[in-house]
Amino acid sequence: MPIFEYTCKKCKTQFEELVFGEGEPVLCPKCGSAKTQKLMSCCRSKVSGGGGGDDAPVAQAAPARSGGGCAGCSGGSCSSCG
Numbered sequence: 001m002p003i004f005e006y007t008c009k010k011c012k013t014q015f016e017e018l019v020f021g022e023g024e025p026v027l028c029p030k031c032g033s034a035k036t037q038k039l040m041s042c043c044r045s046k047v048s049g050g051g052g053g054d055d056a057p058v059a060q061a062a063p064a065r066s067g068g069g070c071a072g073c074s075g076g077s078c079s080s081c082g
């Protein structure tokens, strides 16, 4: 199950929330406000830069993020990167 990080715009509380479907309002557990915003910590952003023994293509830099989407989804269709 996907767990996303949210931040409350009202009281600045950050919390994690299980998300079962899109479009469902996520309420702040502290103040109950629905003005929460999903944080963009989705999609594997764990890029190992430790220099292991792998032949990882380092040149695969992230494309311009102007069109939305993230490293994990090419077309911005990932439900978690909005």
Ligand SMILES: [Zn+2]
Pocket: 008, 009, 010, 011, 012, 013, 028, 029, 030, 031, 032, 033
């Ligand atoms: Zn709050």
